Amino acid sequence: MADRPLPLRARRADALIGSLRVPGDKSVSHRALMLGGLAVGRTTITGLLEGEDVLATAHAMTAMGARVERLAPGEAGAVWQVDGVGVGGLAEPADVLDMGNAGTGARLLMGLVATHPITAIFTGDASLRRRPMARVIEPLSRFGATFLGRDGGRLPLALGGARAPLPVTYRVPVPSAQVKSAVLLAGLNTPGTTTVIEPIPTRDHTERMLGYFGATLTRTPAEDGGVVLALTGQPELTGAAVQVPADPSSAAFPLVAALLVEGSRVVLNGVGLNPLRTGLFDTLREMGADIRVLNPREEAGEPVGDLEVHASRLRGVTVPPERAPSMIDEYPILAIAAACAEGETRMEGLAELRVKESDRLAAMARGLAACGVRVAVEGDTLIVQGSGRPPQGGARVTVDLDHRIGMSFLVLGLVSAEPVAIDDGRAIDTSFPGFVALMGALGATITEDAP
Incomplete structure (x- = not known):
């Protein structure tokens, strides 16, 4: 900026x-880069949003070992190619991950890092540094991740990923697709079944894309009218072609x-x-x-x-x-x-x-x-x-x-x-x-x- x-x-x-x-859709763009970066093989993304928020996620995934490359534009927008490292394959970034203004990118990436045995430091612009991260810190800590940040869990923040992550069952206290998604993404590199209970369903881009890349995730009605999501950990995600709406x-x-x-x-x-x-x-x-x-x-x-x-x-x-x-x-x-x-x-x-x-x-x-x-x-x-x-x-x-x-x-x-x-x-x-x-x-x- x-x-x-x-x-x-x-x-x-x-x-x-x-x-x-x-x-392109910002929510889908973030998730396509992240899951493409964890997949085995190559993911091609057409129509990726080339805004600063999404580019911050692309830089972060590159810093953790994925190969992310922009190809020639196509008829439906930008074409990007991601060669993934496989679930569990993220490398420790050599420098601070600057997420700019990307609240979604920061919270979802914390979910990915939380169950990898690496340390990452997150920061952002003045606006992002004011935004609360406690809502994802609390559930991600249950996997065994550790956090050191400013008062209220605000950025800059150091995240130590769990070396032996444990699956959790987490009931989302307030409707938040970001919190739900951070927990599900942490569950990817966790043995066993990670369960998220949503009293009020929120946007389901993460669930749809996990299934599209090959993860096993079930969705069943909850007794209170909400939904129960159960993700089987440590799947092999497969690179795919993604058209971002x-x-x-x-x-x-x-x-x-x-x-x-x-x-x-x-x-x-x-x-x-x-x-x-x-x-x-x-x-x-x-x-x-x-x-x-x-x-x-x-x-x-x-x-x-x-x-x-x-x-x-x-x-x-x-x-x-x-x-x-x-x-x-x-x-x-x-x-x-x-x-x-x-x-x-x-x-x-x-x-x-x-x-x-x-x-x-x-x-x-x-x-x-x-x-x-x-x-x-x-x-x-x-x-x-x-x-x-x-x-x-x-x-x-x-x-x-x-x-x-x-x-x-x-x-x-x-x-x-x-x-x-x-x-x-x-x-x-x-x-x-x-x-x-x-x-x-x-x-x-x-x-x-x-x-």
Whole structure:
């Protein structure tokens, strides 16, 4: 990430028209690199997200012995080749693993390292060093791993992998795909069966990809309505061809922009439609959004489709807390849609937003209020009062290096009466490289702003 801040400004747009493919799914990209690095043989990944978060994972896997190489781009995006070391074959990195802003990459890699007899030191940027790691430290310690970090388990952190790891049964206390995945990845190099109990199912990319690479993992209903996952340790994973779907979390930004800007029609190609990731699409449809799925298909174990989006008049709804795991990263852009909808939108159960790249709950409330939107926070509920028309805008929003906050307010600027600026857009490339150019191709006006 460049040292100089990158202030950006978005101005009211005419109709957004066109077809595009947003970058590859970040969650799938991280996991493809990790499991490809633990597989026997060669894995070819098409459409890998080449954002800074995923590249940090690629560098870390290289540092631990995998061979990761970028080949010539293909029609569906970047093509990467990974020659794996086999389960149990990770080497001790010679230097600190700098994960930048990649919270998912850091937590999942800790799971991999936790059951290898090696020591690794993790660090990251200022944002990542503020984020709590205790949620993965606690279950990974049960395997026999040791941790030495700052107060609260924050980075920089030294992880000593278990030399004789023991399988665990772990009940996830709060819905978290990262915690679940870290435990399952630790179970890969652990003899016996590692069991994870999820009271509320979360995104299942790890389970799908483990099965795709050849691991044995069973999924059975739990008595409380959740799910029990049982992974057989020390499998031989086999290199595979992975087509990474377009990231639904990234697709959310041009999708909501198309819904809000009058006269728009946009097609988003090859978007991942994993049912545990589509909470935003379901919610927008409840609000009256015209979103159609074209050419549904399956790629590398993941459901995929093309989304045709037409500008729509939206109305406020209540989003129940049980939907949060399927759309936790999309609440910032949903809040923008709610600001333009008719009536009140209540988003409940958002405690997880307080420990993302920033306190997203507070950041969205501050930014929306500065743009003339009536907004309130009651506990872990965000309440947005929409008037059925775009808000005034005109604010300069501080985003605290949070890419989703930044992109959300730039989308608001495309429809608000006055332009909306953000103080620093550098972090956007961590998850959505080329965001400004892709939005510009649809007709959006997003430019560098005077500091």
